[in-house]
Amino acid sequence: MEHYHMNLNLKVWRQKNNQSKGEFKLYRVENISSEMSFLEMFDVLNEQLIRDGEDPVTFDHDCREGICGACSMYINGKPHGPWQANTTCQLHMRAFKDGDTIVVEPWRANAFPVIKDLMVDRSAFDRIIQAGGYISVNTGNAVDGNALPIEKDKADSSFAAAMCIGCGACVAACKNSSAMLFLSAKVSHLALLPQGAPERKTRVMNMVAQMDKEGFGACTNTGACEATCPKEISISNIARLNQEYLMASLTAE
Amino acid sequence: MTWKQVFISSVGKKLVMGLTGIFLILFLIVHAGLNACIWANDGGEMFLHAAHFMGGNWVPRILEIGLFVGFILHIYQGYLLTVENRKKRSVGYAVAYSDGSKWYSRSMGLLGTLILLFLIMHMSHFWFPNRSNQGFLLGPEINLYEKMKTEFSVLWVVIVYVIGCISLAYHLAHGFQSAFKTLGVHNKKYNKMLVSIGYGFSVIVPLVFAMMPISFYFKWIQ
Numbered sequence A: 001m002e003h004y005h006m007n008l009n010l011k012v013w014r015q016k017n018n019q020s021k022g023e024f025k026l027y028r029v030e031n032i033s034s035e036m037s038f039l040e041m042f043d044v045l046n047e048q049l050i051r052d053g054e055d056p057v058t059f060d061h062d063c064r065e066g067i068c069g070a071c072s073m074y075i076n077g078k079p080h081g082p083w084q085a086n087t088t089c090q091l092h093m094r095a096f097k098d099g100d101t102i103v104v105e106p107w108r109a110n111a112f113p114v115i116k117d118l119m120v121d122r123s124a125f126d127r128i129i130q131a132g133g134y135i136s137v138n139t140g141n142a143v144d145g146n147a148l149p150i151e152k153d154k155a156d157s158s159f160a161a162a163m164c165i166g167c168g169a170c171v172a173a174c175k176n177s178s179a180m181l182f183l184s185a186k187v188s189h190l191a192l193l194p195q196g197a198p199e200r201k202t203r204v205m206n207m208v209a210q211m212d213k214e215g216f217g218a219c220t221n222t223g224a225c226e227a228t229c230p231k232e233i234s235i236s237n238i239a240r241l242n243q244e245y246l247m248a249s250l251t252a253e
Numbered sequence B: 001m002t003w004k005q006v007f008i009s010s011v012g013k014k015l016v017m018g019l020t021g022i023f024l025i026l027f028l029i030v031h032a033g034l035n036a037c038i039w040a041n042d043g044g045e046m047f048l049h050a051a052h053f054m055g056g057n058w059v060p061r062i063l064e065i066g067l068f069v070g071f072i073l074h075i076y077q078g079y080l081l082t083v084e085n086r087k088k089r090s091v092g093y094a095v096a097y098s099d100g101s102k103w104y105s106r107s108m109g110l111l112g113t114l115i116l117l118f119l120i121m122h123m124s125h126f127w128f129p130n131r132s133n134q135g136f137l138l139g140p141e142i143n144l145y146e147k148m149k150t151e152f153s154v155l156w157v158v159i160v161y162v163i164g165c166i167s168l169a170y171h172l173a174h175g176f177q178s179a180f181k182t183l184g185v186h187n188k189k190y191n192k193m194l195v196s197i198g199y200g201f202s203v204i205v206p207l208v209f210a211m212m213p214i215s216f217y218f219k220w221i222q
Ligand code: HEM
Pocket: A219, A220, A221, B014, B017, B018, B019, B020, B021, B022, B024, B025, B028, B074, B075, B077, B078, B079, B081, B082, B105, B108, B109, B111, B112, B113, B115, B116, B171, B172, B174, B175, B176, B178, B179, B180, B182, B183
């Protein structure tokens, strides 16, 4: 595709801190290259704001290569913007045309309170992981590779679930602010492997309890999470999580 | 982990929705099947036999209590879910995300409310008068076939019934497949099958129901 430049109108959510109300502000950026990433476009905006003596827009980012899950922006009505299976940092400006107006909002969920502008606090996800998203192992000698046979299909499904980068787009997309796609990815990736089996029941119980405590909503299988997930985590993981939970609650003490 | 903890958790609440939803789906099959007797077109003879049995025999009367419990649980839990889920996002989006999911999957509370309003009207047409007379022996058994004829000779009643059936169709278009996912069916081959059966069911069953008032209105059955 041909390289071009564009002028854009940005409608960006500005909010001083968790307590303040926040509002949309309009900005104009000019001469943006179609080869820039969305975050580079924001860098241009921020340099402009700093030059004008204004407060730059705060946003989360780290790897800028689609693997850390930090870059949370809700762009024109979709988490991570218009492309499929993509993170905000990997969204390129060729997704837009000269003269476009782009609306950028933070993830909206009470469990993800806004820290400042577009940056939200996603530590709720960390606490869900702490509640059981791990396996307890004795660290002795490293075992031989392939000492524990694992069916290829299972390993593939587990890997696919382990792709989740904990970005929170599923919560942002969901009408119920449910974290079930995230949780189901974490539970599935361990439930599918023999290493995850010993703590299988307590894991799902504790992680669901923590998810509820953090104030996420209940899943109603609408599928918005799967449609926006940058790592294409399948919604069938949610059904697997439901099964894990049902089995655990039927057989737990 | 106590049962109480299970059923007040977000996943447990959905289990109640799924189980009661499937129970109500089974009820719909029975209800549609019995009422289809009107198309025997025998002046209501076969239908009245069936209706007499359902209203007078103690087996369906006991099952009916289960049906009420199912409905009440489903409706109560449905509203609880809808209200609680809405509270999880105090500040909404300026631009809604509507591409990722079907409108009817996001409108289960609204569709359920339409079904509920329809149900209240439907029960006051048939269930209440019939139960007070036949069930509690307060009067002579009502000829439900004649009652259908009278009610369904009014155009607006027929239209409201059809709207009720359309609401049910969309509720089931999402609800049928969702219920099985909620109960933990994650195998691809079953899910594919259940999605197709679900769409089939949500078209055919409400259509059968809608055809009843329509058949009476246009005097296809006498
Ligand atoms: C004959 C009537 C009905 C049938 C067959 C039916 C069936 C279902 C099914 C199968 C589900 C899916 C459960 C799941 O996802 O696990 C469902 C969900 C739901 N129903 Fe019903 N339902 C009926 C009536 C009602 C009524 C009268 C209301 C309410 C006022 C209602 C409100 C809801 C709500 C709010 C949900 C949850 C939405 C969701 O989980 O996505 N339903 N229903």
